[in-house]
Amino acid sequence: MDGVTATGIRADARIVARADGRGGTVLPVLDGDGPLALRRTRSDGSEAKVMLVGxxxxxxxxxxxxxxxxxxExxxxxxxxxxxTLALPGQAKGEARYDVRLDVADGAELHWLPEQLISARGSDLYVTTRAELAAGARLVLREEQVLGRAGEDPGRLTSRLTVRVAGRAVLDQELSCGPGAPGGWDGPAVLAGHRAVGQLVVVRPEFMEHPVQAQALGECAALIPLAGPAALVSAVAADALRLRRLLDEALTMLR
Known part of the structure; x- marks a missing residue:
């Protein structure tokens, strides 16, 4: 943990993954503590697995x-x-921030699949996720937000998701919900009364030659091709369990 100040806690974590030359992946850097503790778990084949432990x-x-x-690479x-991850109000005043930066080289692959982010009543969180990919990189990124615990009004939550491939933006979107957010966030054009919202981004080089086709995935989700080798699934649901089911089904279809 890097420090505790009058305005809250500052904590940083860093992961570096490299090919080991024998078909596997090594982690020469796995550095995180305090709220962002990192643990390596059992690998499958050439893939290294890391668990973020709160x-x-x-x-x-x-x-x-x-x-x-x-x-x-x-x-x-x-x-x-x-x-x-549970965003909570704290003794320190002001907005909390959680910034994630993902860099994926040519011929590399990253699955970023954290559990849900829950915005508890009275909290105020701004979260950014930025993915920078080389032209031949692969990515599976899942982002899920739940507005309030059971029977609870949500806090203020703003989430920005940016994905760039070969230096070009394929996705840059921001959603703000809860008290003080711009009007209409809970209206029919955005969440329509739902309390769980999520995105699934899949980047694969073969999507350049064979892009996915835009389609509705039931009443609460949609598959959208992005400019470049990428696809986006956006979904809303009544709760976290139903949201996860929608995104898992979409990922299975894209595979």
Whole structure:
């Protein structure tokens, strides 16, 4: 943990994955502590697996968290989390921030599949996820937000997701929900009364030659081709379980 100040906790984590030259992946850098503890788990084949373990509550008001993952050429990395992230109000005033930066080289693959982010009543969190991919990189990225715990009004949650391939933006979107968010976030054009919202981004070089076809996935999800070798699934649901089911079904279809 890098420090505790009057405005909250600052914590950083860093992961570097490289090919080992024998068909596997090594992790020369696996550095995180406090709220962002990192644990390597059993690997499958050439893929290295890392689990993000929340060692303490947070992010709370005023906290600043950041996580960076870099996947070098030929490496394969899977990052998950042991439990949902719970944004809570804290003694320190002000907005909390959680910034994620993902870098994937040519011929490398990253699966970023954390558990849900839950916005508890009274919290205020701004989360950014930025993925920078080389032209021949592969990515599976899942992002899920739940507005409030059971029977609870949500806090303020703003989420920005940016994906760039070969230096060109294929996705740059921001959603703000909860008290103080711009009007209409809970209206029919956005969440329509649902309390769970998620995105699934899949980047594969073969999508340049064979792009996915836009289609509705039931009443609460849609598959959208993006400019470049990428596809986006957006979904809303009544709760986290139904949202996960929608996104899992979409990922199975894209595979």
């Amino acid at each position: 060692a303490m509550s947070g992010p709370l008001g005023g906290d600043r968290f950041s996580l960076t993952a870099s996947v070098a 030929g490496a394969r990395l899977h990052i998950g989390s042991a439990a949902a």
